[in-house]
Amino acid sequence: MKLSTLLSALAILSICSxxxxxxxxxxxxxxxxxxxxxxTSDLNQKFLTSQQQLNYTTSxxxxxxxxxxxxxxxxxxLQDALNKCLSSSSQGNVNISKLVDEINASNKYIKHLIDAKNKSDSLNMVLTNNLTRSLSRDEMKDVDVQVLKGVVYISLADNMLYKSGSYEISDKxxxxxxxxxxxxxxxxxxxVLIEGNTDNVPIAQKNIRNNWDLSALRASSVVQSLQNNYGVDPKRLTAGGRGEFNPIASNDxxxxxxxxxxxxxxxxxxLDQFMDLIGKAPKQE
Structure with a gap:
């Protein structure tokens, strides 16, 4: 009887282990x-941010x-017209000279457009580098900075900033x-304008009427956080919401x-500040 009890105890101990x-x-x-x-979530977000920047640049x-x-x-x-003139005895030297001038003018305008494109790309790159010089390489992974027509856009996904379906700033x-x-x-x-944007899914909360409310409240939360937690002068800040009406991708x-x-x-x-911004590096901490 004692041996049987001992074996049972050992079996139970083994099962528990x-x-x-x-x-x-x-x-x-x-x-x-x-x-x-x-x-996976972090990689997906980085992909979406890169895709947004690529869309702006491609456009x-x-x-x-x-x-x-x-x-x-x-x-x-114009070259075809010139060739016809050269092959036709009825066309005078004046018309040929005019066509040559027009061809030269068009070629000059093409060069101007190419130069403008190259200059625009270069200025935007310089300005972006100046703006982000105070950020480390790791910090840049979370912040998307673009320059379009002299305006600087810093874009952040909502899951970086807010609690899900809310305008409250998250701890992270x-x-x-x-x-x-x-x-x-x-x-x-x-x-500085803080602009909230949403997708087209209706919000379902008692104290938020629609996506207009949600986008404006989110922008206001960011403004107040910048003022209260980071000492940004509130006179420089404006909060605005665009709801679902400023999409950069399909909501499908x-x-x-x-x-x-x-x-x-x-x-x-x-404009004068923009030119200064191109040539001035930010203050180093």
């Missing part, structure tokens, strides 16, 4: 799985390329907003919706 090891292994796998999920280059192509077609047409947003405050405070004479897919749910910090220097 196996169960403990299993549970520990399961918890470890769960932790690894969650880390992989977090890394601008396409416009200039269209103008260049149009002028080249014009040159071809502090580091990101600190980076934004660095840029804003480096250039103290420029006005989850990735498009994610791109549209964003907050933009828009720095708007005047």
């Amino acid at each position: 196996i169960g403990c090891v299993s549970n520990k292994k399961y918890a470890e796998l769960q932790t690894n799985y969650q880390q992989l999920q977090d890394k 601008k280059v396409k416009s200039l390329e269209d103008q260049i192509a149009s002028e080249r077609q014009n040159v071809t047409a 947003s502090g580091e990101t907003l600190g980076k934004i405050a660095k840029i804003i405070k480096d250039y103290q004479d420029y006005d 897919s989850p990735s498009g919706k994610a791109q549209n749910r964003r907050t933009q910090i828009i720095i708007t220097p005047k």
Whole structure:
């Protein structure tokens, strides 16, 4: 009887030990799985940010390329007309000279367009580098900075800043907003617009009527955080919401919706300030 009892006790102890090891292994796998999920989410966000910047750049280059192509077609047409004039004895030297002048003028305009495109790309690159010089390479992964027609756009996805479906600033947003405050405070004479944007999914909360409310409240939260937590002068700040009516991608897919749910910090220097900004590096901390 005693031997039987002892064997039973040993069997129960063995089962418990196996169960403990299993549970520990399961918890470890769960932790690894969650880390992989977090890394996947981070990579997806970086991809969306890069895609947005590529869309802006592609659109601008396409416009200039269209103008260049149009002028080249014009040159071809003028060259054809010139060839006809040269082969026809009825055309006088005056008409030929006029066509040559027009061809030369078109070629000159094409060169001007190419130079303008190259200069625009160079100025935007210089300005972006100056604005982000106070940020480290790791910090730049969380902040998308673009320059379009002399206006500086700093874009942040909503999941960086807010609690889900809310306008409340999340705890993890502090580091990101600190980076934004660095840029804003480096250039103290420029006005700053904080602009909230949403996708087209209706908001379902009692105290928020629609996406207009949500986008404006989110912008206001960022403004107040920059003022209260990072010492940005509130006289320079404006909060605004554009709801779902300023999309940069289609709302027909989850990735498009994610791109549209964003907050933009828009720095708007005047022309003379813009030129100063190109040639001036930010203050080093």
